Amino acid sequence: MRGEVPSVLKITDLVGYLPLVIFGLVLTYIxxxxxxxxxxxxxxxxxxxxLPVVLVCAGLAVVVMAGGDDVVSGGIDLSIPATAVLSAGIxxxxxTSGMPLALCAVVALAACIVVGLSxxxxxxxxxxxxxxxxxxxxxxxxxxNNVITVxxxxxxxxxxxxxxxxxxxxxxxxxxxxxxxxxxxxFFAAHRxxxxxxxxxxxxxxxxxxxxxxxxxRLVAQSFVVAAFTGFLCGFFLLARGSGSSPGVQxxxxxxxxxxxxxxxxxxxxxxxxxxxxxxxALLVAAISIGFKSIGVNxxxxxxxxxxxxxxxxxxSALAQRGR
Amino acid sequence: xxxFAVSLKDIVKEFPGVRALDSAxxxxxxxxxxxxxxxxxxxxxxxxxxxxxxxxxEAGSIMINGQSLNPATPAAVHDAGIRFIHQELHLVPHFxxxxxxxxxxxxxxxxxxxxxxxxxRAEAFLRDNLGLPLSGNRLIRDLGPAERKLVQVARxxxxxxxxxxxxxxxTAPLAIEEVDLVxxxxxxxxxxxxxxxxxxxxxxxxxxICDRVTVFRQGETVGVFDNITAASSAExxxxxxxxxxxxxxxxxxxxxxxxxxxxxGLAAARAFSDVSFEAGRxxxxxxxxxxxxxxxxxTDCLYGLRKRTAGTVSFEGRSLDLNTAAxxxxxxxxLVPRDRRNDGLVLPMSVSENATLATLDRTSRAGLVDAKAxxxxxxxxxxxxxxxxxxxDAITRLLSGGNQQKVVLxxxxxxxxxxxxxxxxTVGVDVGAKAEIYQLIADLAGKGASVIVSSSDPxxxxxICDRIIVMMRGKIVDELRASDASVDDLVAAxxxxxxxxxxxxxx
Numbered sequence: 129m130r131g132e133v134p135s136v137l138k139i140t141d142l143v144g145y146l147p148l149v150i151f152g153l154v155l156t157y158i159x160x161x162x163x164x165x166x167x168x169x170x171x172x173x174x175x176x177x178x179l180p181v182v183l184v185c186a187g188l189a190v191v192v193m194a195g196g197d198d199v200v201s202g203g204i205d206l207s208i209p210a211t212a213v214l215s216a217g218i219x220x221x222x223x224t225s226g227m228p229l230a231l232c233a234v235v236a237l238a239a240c241i242v243v244g245l246s247x248x249x250x251x252x253x254x255x256x257x258x259x260x261x262x263x264x265x266x267x268x269x270x271x272x273n274n275v276i277t278v279x280x281x282x283x284x285x286x287x288x289x290x291x292x293x294x295x296x297x298x299x300x301x302x303x304x305x306x307x308x309x310x311x312x313x314x315f316f317a318a319h320r321x322x323x324x325x326x327x328x329x330x331x332x333x334x335x336x337x338x339x340x341x342x343x344x345x346r347l348v349a350q351s352f353v354v355a356a357f358t359g360f361l362c363g364f365f366l367l368a369r370g371s372g373s374s375p376g377v378q379x380x381x382x383x384x385x386x387x388x389x390x391x392x393x394x395x396x397x398x399x400x401x402x403x404x405x406x407x408x409x410a411l412l413v414a415a416i417s418i419g420f421k422s423i424g425v426n427x428x429x430x431x432x433x434x435x436x437x438x439x440x441x442x443x444x445s446a447l448a449q450r451g452r
Numbered sequence: 453x454x455x456f457a458v459s460l461k462d463i464v465k466e467f468p469g470v471r472a473l474d475s476a477x478x479x480x481x482x483x484x485x486x487x488x489x490x491x492x493x494x495x496x497x498x499x500x501x502x503x504x505x506x507x508x509x510e511a512g513s514i515m516i517n518g519q520s521l522n523p524a525t526p527a528a529v530h531d532a533g534i535r536f537i538h539q540e541l542h543l544v545p546h547f548x549x550x551x552x553x554x555x556x557x558x559x560x561x562x563x564x565x566x567x568x569x570x571x572x573r574a575e576a577f578l579r580d581n582l583g584l585p586l587s588g589n590r591l592i593r594d595l596g597p598a599e600r601k602l603v604q605v606a607r608x609x610x611x612x613x614x615x616x617x618x619x620x621x622x623t624a625p626l627a628i629e630e631v632d633l634v635x636x637x638x639x640x641x642x643x644x645x646x647x648x649x650x651x652x653x654x655x656x657x658x659x660x661i662c663d664r665v666t667v668f669r670q671g672e673t674v675g676v677f678d679n680i681t682a683a684s685s686a687e688x689x690x691x692x693x694x695x696x697x698x699x700x701x702x703x704x705x706x707x708x709x710x711x712x713x714x715x716x717g718l719a720a721a722r723a724f725s726d727v728s729f730e731a732g733r734x735x736x737x738x739x740x741x742x743x744x745x746x747x748x749x750x751t752d753c754l755y756g757l758r759k760r761t762a763g764t765v766s767f768e769g770r771s772l773d774l775n776t777a778a779x780x781x782x783x784x785x786x787l788v789p790r791d792r793r794n795d796g797l798v799l800p801m802s803v804s805e806n807a808t809l810a811t812l813d814r815t816s817r818a819g820l821v822d823a824k825a826x827x828x829x830x831x832x833x834x835x836x837x838x839x840x841x842x843x844x845d846a847i848t849r850l851l852s853g854g855n856q857q858k859v860v861l862x863x864x865x866x867x868x869x870x871x872x873x874x875x876x877x878t879v880g881v882d883v884g885a886k887a888e889i890y891q892l893i894a895d896l897a898g899k900g901a902s903v904i905v906s907s908s909d910p911x912x913x914x915x916i917c918d919r920i921i922v923m924m925r926g927k928i929v930d931e932l933r934a935s936d937a938s939v940d941d942l943v944a945a946x947x948x949x950x951x952x953x954x955x956x957x958x959x
Contacts, residue, residue, distance in 0.1 A: 324564075326555075328544070
């Protein structure tokens with residue numbers, strides 16, 4: 129019987145860990161310069177701040193698992209943050225005109241699913257590349273949202289939305305519990321069911337999946353709908369986090385989503401994008417963002433630093449891939 | 453009736469302009485290992501696709517276990533217990549053995565998938581039915597090629613319903629010591645009463661494990677051989693090659709041969725090692741070898757497309773640096789690639805643009821292309837090579853295969869190349885253009901170039917080359933002088949039958 133774990137750690141494996149090492153160093157630097165950074169209170173703040181990113185990352189992880197982790201030709205959905213903003217915008221606008229939350233949610237859900245289905249049709253039926261399709265979708269959906277909200281900030285103080293931020297159950301914020309539950313359900317679906325394994329097979333090797341009788345196109349289509357659904361959910365957490373809908377949130381959300389999801393591959397023993405990895409990546413990225421603020425890094429510089437981190441993460445994952 | 457597990461009779465399959473199968477028959481008895489051999493293009497893949505239900509034949513009958521399948525759809529064939537082990541592995545590198553075996557047929561448990569049960573069954577199947585003890589938790593990318601092959605076999609057979617298993621070139625990517633693992637698994641399957649159809653170019657393997665062998669040539673069944681022994685390979689080769697060698701080759705002339713290309717101890721990781729040969733100026737050197745022999749990798753390596761891990765290459769005693777294709781071209785080593793449509797030509801560009809791609813410095817001034825100079829340069833090659841249509845502005849995509857090949861050649865003739873490497877020079881080229889290309893190859897050698905022709909067609913190699921080196925599993929195993937060796941000898945050397953015969957004679 130052969131050993132369970134590959135015994136020798138290869139150079140390429142180490143390269144795969146480097147993004148984590150770099151993040152670890154940055155976090156260490158931050159905690160040395162901001163003594164309050166590692167307190168329970170600040171950690172809770174980090175998790176609360178990260179909730180919208182966690183949700184869209186979970187959605188993107190499903191898309192990448194189904195389409196493969198090649199950033200250009202594989203699965204990617206850049207439109208999730210736009211969907212989230214659309215969900216928030218519709219809900220905020222309708223709440224302001226006095227409609228019940230349930231109705232707002234139904235309309236927002238319908239709109240988001242339409243976005244997901246459009247992505248699915250354009251990519252699996254017409255054969256467009258996911259990168260271009262979802263980038264165009266991002267721009268279009270943000271445009272629609274600007275029309276709906278007239279590109280202005282809308283305050284929301286609905287008690288349910290506020291509860292996502294302020295309510296605690298057994299000392300833990302309700303929002304965190306809810307997101308944990310959603311992530312757990314998605315994790316189970318993606319990693320513990322036949323559907324999830326088929327999804328990973330489709331992304332890992334499309335030919336292999338199809339030869340095994342798996343309808344890869346259908347799974348890819350489904351992944352875009354799941355992603356749109358996480359965008360829909362994310363909208364409510366955006367409303368809770370920002371006490372309403374504000375224009376422009378989507379840009380940073382997209383950046384952090386892509387960074388966190390691909391960074392998460394470094395957490396997986398197989399060096400591939402996984403749901404857990406994406407979620408942990410989202411937490412790590414939120415920690416960095418808040419950390420920079422707490423040590424007083426100029427806001428304008430954080431953009432450069434985050435952009436560079438994306439380049440580093442993607443470069444190292446490319447190197448790790450090449451070594452296989 | 454049911455003593456045949458598979459019976460294909462008088463199958464006819466036509467594609468536009470080609471009759472791929474013409475009264476092809478193939479019968480596999482229950483519980484036997486049946487070999488299917490034939491040259492490239494003999495119709496082996498077509499008949500397998502007919503059996504798989506992928507192609508619907510124009511005529512003929514398909515019976516499985518005495519039951520007629522009409523029409524044979526992929527699902528009906530699968531339900532009848534026929535399984536295909538394709539040449540390509542189709543495995544996900546980051547999946548575990550268990551996940552790969554149960555891909556698309558996961559066992560469901562009370563909570564999601566029954567991981568433990570799947571692992572237990574996958575390991576038991578690999579161990580008991582294929583003779584390979586392997587942990588279900590290992591990742592595919594950490595396995596060797598033979599282990600991966602057996603995982604692929606396990607995936608096809610894990611449902612326990614297989615009655616006939618078709619192996620298509622299962623050992624092509626394997627090193628010699630790994631072949632035994634696959635052979636052992638096939639013997640075990642046979643012992644379990646499963647009929648096997650074994651398609652391979654390696655005659656030594658065919659004579660080793662097959663009970664009976666069917667030979668295809670040009671879409672027809674030309675022989676069915678019983679009582680296969682090591683000595684059967686001569687008969688098989690005779691049936692495979694036939695006697696239809698035409699006179700499309702230029703007459704052999706004595707050319708003076710000077711020191712030219714010299715390759716010493718060349719190696720490339722996972723492809724070939726310790727390759728040494730000479731290709732003198734004025735000489736045509738052939739390279740024979742099956743898929744997986746390292747032949748394709750060798751030509752790529754000589755042209756700088758693949759990294760060499762050891763060895764030296766020199767021309768007229770001067771050492772050459774062939775680390776990239778650009779360096780190779782600069783030093784006069786050029787390649788006419790096998791896949792000219794993807795690697796050799798920019799199809800949407802004109803003949804003139806393609807032909808002058810490598811010599812733009814001569815047809816441009818101050819970085820600007822001088823279209824007139826380019827057209828003039830191309831005109832002379834169009835005339836010399838008889839490219840049709842004789843129009844420098846014709847779009848390359850619209851040319852026939854043979855004329856496209858000439859455009860690639862025109863590009864290199866414009867350079868001062870001294871070493872010409874042809875990889876499958878006549879694949880997809882019609883007979884008339886073939887003869888022209890052979891003449892051009894002979895002319896190049898006549899003008900003092902070192903010419904290397906790498907081909908899977910033994911008739912072509914024997915007809916055009918002066919000497920032929922034979923590669924198998926990454927090594928040079930033989931060298932033949934074309935004037936003393938027949939096509940049969942070459943096939944025997946390429947398929948590993950020569951060594952078996954030698955051993956049989958010695959014994």
